[in-house]
Amino acid sequence: MEKRMAGLFDLDGVIFDTESEYTRFWREQGKLAHPEIPDFSSRLKGRTLKEILAEYFPQEQQAREIVRRIDDFERQMDFPFIKGSLEFVGILKQNGVKVAIVTSSDDKKMKNVYRIYPQLKILFDAIITADRITRSKPDPECYLLAAEQLGRKPAECVVFEDSFPGLEAGRRAQMKVVGLATTNAEDQIRDKADRVIPDFSRFTFSDFVHLYSIK
Incomplete structure (x- = not known):
């Protein structure tokens, strides 16, 4: 068996x-880009970055900046x-x-x-x-x-x-x-x-x- x-x-x-680190990261991005969504970080749990960008950061320049920020963030993580x-x-x-x-x-x-x-x-x-x-x-x-x-x-x-x-x-x-x-x-x-x-x-x-x- x-x-x-x-x-x-x-x-x-x-x-x-x-998870707590990602919650803080996305909460900050939500405050900057989507202050009208108080539970912004919770909505993203389990979703791919591609989907997050398509739904919440559809403009190319905005998406590029978010990708840059998360790349910098993850390079500094110790997991x-x-x-x-x-x-x-x-x-x-x-x-x-x-x-x-x-x-x-x-x-x-x-x-x-x-x-x-x-x-x-x-x-x-x-x-x-x-x-x-x-x-x-x-x-x-x-x-x-x-x-x-x-x-x-x-x-x-x-x-x-x-x-x-x-x-x-x-x-x-x-x-x-x-x-x-x-x-x-x-x-x-x-x-x-x-x-x-x-x-x-x-x-x-x-x-x-x-x-x-x-x-």
């Missing part, structure tokens, strides 16, 4: 403890790990479980990640970025693509997500879903996941296997 399992991990707010995330991925690998990163981040952002953590390209069996999909979360396309690349059926996959669009994408992909209470409070995502955890420090391989018995 274990050999047919797969763990699909969102990046920010699941592997990396970076700290969510507690226990890297260790947990390693445990899955040791037990023959396929693992993938499934993120709304683009390849340019991932280059900054690999610059600091080149081992991620070896640790994960697949990495699905925004450049490989046509529809962002909550559409399940990204998770279905990851399952296909890993050679797994949706029922054999467990999604780890923190955002509302990501959790919905996992559900719509017909996969088991673990919610990380890193971006939203546990009571806000409890009904959107099969299990909610604060981080990976106490989440074991047995806990992972148990998810497959949940109906």
Whole structure:
């Protein structure tokens, strides 16, 4: 059974403890460009940069400036790990479980990640970025693509997500879903996941296997 399992991990707010930094960044951009939208940063969770630019920064010069700002921002990030995330991925690998990163981040952002953590390209069996999909979360396309690349059926996959669009994408992909209470409070995502955890420090391989018995 274990050999047919797969763990699909969102990046920010699941592997990396970076969601608060992105929230601050987009909140500032929202104040400057869209003060009429008080929840601007929340609306962008799980969406690709391409979609954000098309909807909120359609003018070419404005979009170019936003891209420049986020590039500068991400080059300075150090990408700290969510507690226990890297260790947990390693445990899955040791037990023959396929693992993938499934993120709304683009390849340019991932280059900054690999610059600091080149081992991620070896640790994960697949990495699905925004450049490989046509529809962002909550559409399940990204998770279905990851399952296909890993050679797994949706029922054999467990999604780890923190955002509302990501959790919905996992559900719509017909996969088991673990919610990380890193971006939203546990009571806000409890009904959107099969299990909610604060981080990976106490989440074991047995806990992972148990998810497959949940109906």
